[in-house]
Amino acid sequence: MPASLKEVAAKVGLSDTTVSLVLRGKGDHRFPQATRERVLAAARELDYQPNAGARYLRGQRTNMIGFFTSVGLATAHDAFFSEIVAGMRVACSERSKKFVLFGHYSQERDDDAYADIMSGQLDGLVVLMQPHEPLVKRLAATSLPVVAIADVIPEFPSVVADDRGGSRMLAEYLAQRGHRRVLYRVHAENETDECVSRVRRHRAFREEASRLGMSVVESVAQYPSAEEYYIQLSSVEAGYLAEPDGQRPTAAACWDDFAARCLIAECRKIGIRVPEDLAVVGFDGCDSRIPDDATRLTTIRADWSNVVRTATELLQRMIDGNEVPMETIVPAHLVAGDTA
Amino acid sequence: MPASLKEVAAKVGLSDTTVSLVLRGKGDHRFPQATRERVLAAARELDYQPNAGARYLRGQRTNMIGFFTSVGLATAHDAFFSEIVAGMRVACSERSKKFVLFGHYSQERDDDAYADIMSGQLDGLVVLMQPHEPLVKRLAATSLPVVAIADVIPEFPSVVADDRGGSRMLAEYLAQRGHRRVLYRVHAENETDECVSRVRRHRAFREEASRLGMSVVESVAQYPSAEEYYIQLSSVEAGYLAEPDGQRPTAAACWDDFAARCLIAECRKIGIRVPEDLAVVGFDGCDSRIPDDATRLTTIRADWSNVVRTATELLQRMIDGNEVPMETIVPAHLVAGDTA
DNA sequence: GTGAAAGCGCTAACAG
DNA sequence: CTGTTAGCGCTTTCAC
Numbered sequence: 001m002p003a004s005l006k007e008v009a010a011k012v013g014l015s016d017t018t019v020s021l022v023l024r025g026k027g028d029h030r031f032p033q034a035t036r037e038r039v040l041a042a043a044r045e046l047d048y049q050p051n052a053g054a055r056y057l058r059g060q061r062t063n064m065i066g067f068f069t070s071v072g073l074a075t076a077h078d079a080f081f082s083e084i085v086a087g088m089r090v091a092c093s094e095r096s097k098k099f100v101l102f103g104h105y106s107q108e109r110d111d112d113a114y115a116d117i118m119s120g121q122l123d124g125l126v127v128l129m130q131p132h133e134p135l136v137k138r139l140a141a142t143s144l145p146v147v148a149i150a151d152v153i154p155e156f157p158s159v160v161a162d163d164r165g166g167s168r169m170l171a172e173y174l175a176q177r178g179h180r181r182v183l184y185r186v187h188a189e190n191e192t193d194e195c196v197s198r199v200r201r202h203r204a205f206r207e208e209a210s211r212l213g214m215s216v217v218e219s220v221a222q223y224p225s226a227e228e229y230y231i232q233l234s235s236v237e238a239g240y241l242a243e244p245d246g247q248r249p250t251a252a253a254c255w256d257d258f259a260a261r262c263l264i265a266e267c268r269k270i271g272i273r274v275p276e277d278l279a280v281v282g283f284d285g286c287d288s289r290i291p292d293d294a295t296r297l298t299t300i301r302a303d304w305s306n307v308v309r310t311a312t313e314l315l316q317r318m319i320d321g322n323e324v325p326m327e328t329i330v331p332a333h334l335v336a337g338d339t340a
Numbered sequence: 341m342p343a344s345l346k347e348v349a350a351k352v353g354l355s356d357t358t359v360s361l362v363l364r365g366k367g368d369h370r371f372p373q374a375t376r377e378r379v380l381a382a383a384r385e386l387d388y389q390p391n392a393g394a395r396y397l398r399g400q401r402t403n404m405i406g407f408f409t410s411v412g413l414a415t416a417h418d419a420f421f422s423e424i425v426a427g428m429r430v431a432c433s434e435r436s437k438k439f440v441l442f443g444h445y446s447q448e449r450d451d452d453a454y455a456d457i458m459s460g461q462l463d464g465l466v467v468l469m470q471p472h473e474p475l476v477k478r479l480a481a482t483s484l485p486v487v488a489i490a491d492v493i494p495e496f497p498s499v500v501a502d503d504r505g506g507s508r509m510l511a512e513y514l515a516q517r518g519h520r521r522v523l524y525r526v527h528a529e530n531e532t533d534e535c536v537s538r539v540r541r542h543r544a545f546r547e548e549a550s551r552l553g554m555s556v557v558e559s560v561a562q563y564p565s566a567e568e569y570y571i572q573l574s575s576v577e578a579g580y581l582a583e584p585d586g587q588r589p590t591a592a593a594c595w596d597d598f599a600a601r602c603l604i605a606e607c608r609k610i611g612i613r614v615p616e617d618l619a620v621v622g623f624d625g626c627d628s629r630i631p632d633d634a635t636r637l638t639t640i641r642a643d644w645s646n647v648v649r650t651a652t653e654l655l656q657r658m659i660d661g662n663e664v665p666m667e668t669i670v671p672a673h674l675v676a677g678d679t680a
Numbered sequence: 681g682t683g684a685a686a687g688c689g690c691t692a693a694c695a696g
Numbered sequence: 697c698t699g700t701t702a703g704c705g706c707t708t709t710c711a712c
Binding site for chain 2: 681682683684687688689690
Binding site: 004005006016017020021024050051053054055056057058059 | 688689
């Protein structure tokens with residue numbers, strides 16, 4: 001157990017008040033140089049570190065920011081998760097906040113998650129959740145400042161990547177390169193909520209593609225299990241790709257990079273050349289740093305570290321009692337690779 | 341601000357003591373069913389959540405575990421970091437601990453890191469650091485339970501992957517496949533401390549290779565900058581690879597997977613086929629899940645999630661005041677891929 | 681069966 | 697310039 005304020009005070013023969021004031025630089029003008037130095041010296045000698053718990057009890061600020069996500073751990077390996085967490089860490093560090101990482105509670109244990117989050121230790125929370133999760137309502141009923149990222153949650157100010165703009169860029173890119181029939185690979189979970197990032201990507205792509213005179217067929221990217229971290233080719237997709245020239249899609253857009261990567265691998269297996277036979281584009285840009293002979297994916301780079309930095313900034317403003325916009329869209333840009 | 345114990349007590353017209361006892365299930369035999377139910381109901385209604393700070397102040401347990409690493413953020417993208425963090429998260433969750441993620445302090449700001457860590461909130465800390473960093477001594481002078489991972493730190497109980505065993509397996513694997521001359525790609529930072537994982541890998545490989553009659557030449561994998569996340573071919577390496585058959589190394593072992601991936605990419609660029617002209621092996625196994633047409637690297641899979649789980653377990657034992665072994669080695673195994 | 685009182689380490693209001 | 701007092705929310709000892 002580290003030294004307490006009282007011990008430091010005892011050592012220099014002053015009261016806790018004085019020591020507290022001096023140590024926080026609050027009494028810089030009230031106390032003589034000599035006193036301040038004695039206090040500082042004693043604190044250093046005893047390796048005094050203020051007890052954050054006690055300080056909070058008094059002051060109502062913990063300087064802790066939390067991040068909660070309900071997404072499973074299967075995806076914890078991927079670059080997206082890594083970018084988000086690393087970004088949060090940096091953003092917190094820049095603001096001298098401690099960073100508490102929540103998550104990995106099974107669905108039934110919403111209570112545990114809620115209890116952990118609410119046990120009075122956080123100044124604010126950044127969440128990555130689906131808008132319909134029950135926990136959302138519970139958190140919203142609270143006075144805890146919360147900011148959502150990646151998917152919009154109507155209850156909270158949300159910071160998202162430019163999903164619609166990105167999709168439009170992709171559609172335009174493909175149209176410009178002469179594609180007329182394109183396959184769109186959607187996420188396995190059906191979802192119709194415009195809040196959700198993948199829905200925005202999907203709809204915006206479909207609309208822009210139509211506008212540009214491309215026809216769009218759709219398929220579902222089915223994640224088989226948490227262990228087998230890979231998406232097979234569906235029979236629907238196999239069907240489309242087996243159609244004769246003139247009917248076969250010449251391009252495929254995928255809701256995220258991972259689905260795109262898997263599609264490319266599956267194509268190669270069955271002798272479909274990418275991009276010659278099928279152009280493939282993704283969405284994310286997270287894995288652009290994979291350092292090897294892998295094909296460079298044509299994709300939208302969403303700047304996740306910027307998303308979390310912005311989210312943290314908004315959170316701070318909320319903590320300070322200020323108004324913030326309910327939806328903030330962080331620009332994304334197209335990265336032309338080898339696959340389309 | 342959530343409801344306090346006192347408010348719950350006021351609501352049911354009982355004392356805080358009673359409420360506290362009931363809510364923690366401590367008075368299950370002393371209080372009648374009716375009382376307990378009234379308390380529970382009131383707590384639920386007010387959405388009472390115990391204040392962890394206050395509880396700690398009294399009880400000296402925060403149920404928070406920290407993770408600190410001093411490694412830069414350039415590598416934050418990589419699978420290693422991601423596995424460690426996700427593993428810590430799961431391990432903490434399993435033990436109902438909160439997980440605080442430290443790191444990203446510039447070297448000069450050791451004080452900030454130390455202050456953050458020591459502000460009296462952690463039950464224990466897992467660190468990923470180099471043994472000679474100044475912060476090590478400061479933490480060691482403390483009564484805070486600390487466990488090191490990946491690299492051994494003599495001051496703390498350490499949990500590491502089987503670096504030596506892994507390297508021996510790789511040497512044996514290459515020898516069995518007929519290689520006689522092999523290049524070992526070491527990490528840029530020179531280091532001689534046997535505590536350090538990459539030193540163990542290097543030495544064990546060199547020794548086992550010699551024992552098996554292979555000759556070993558060495559080169560340095562120079563990371564050019566934090567931004568350019570890639571390792572070029574050095575002139576030394578280019579020289580080795582340009583030597584005539586019979587002198588040229590036929591295999592390259594790299595201190596980690598990343599260095600191996602980059603080497604492979606560089607080889608392809610200059611027309612050296614992998615594995616035909618040069619067999620390449622790595623060490624880590626973190627990126628085995630990259631889902632695309634990328635070459636599957638032959639490497640040692642170090643089970644990092646197991647490492648962190650073990651570390652967390654030891655930490656708990658230390659927190660509970662028990663003795664723990666100073667060095668724990670978690671088994672690793674060879675994964676045969678396409679590159680050797 | 682239940683409650684009063686003390687104290688964890690800190691800060692803020694108010695005296696001197 | 698410095699100290700006293702009170703209290704943040706909780707648990708624990710002891711008394712009723």
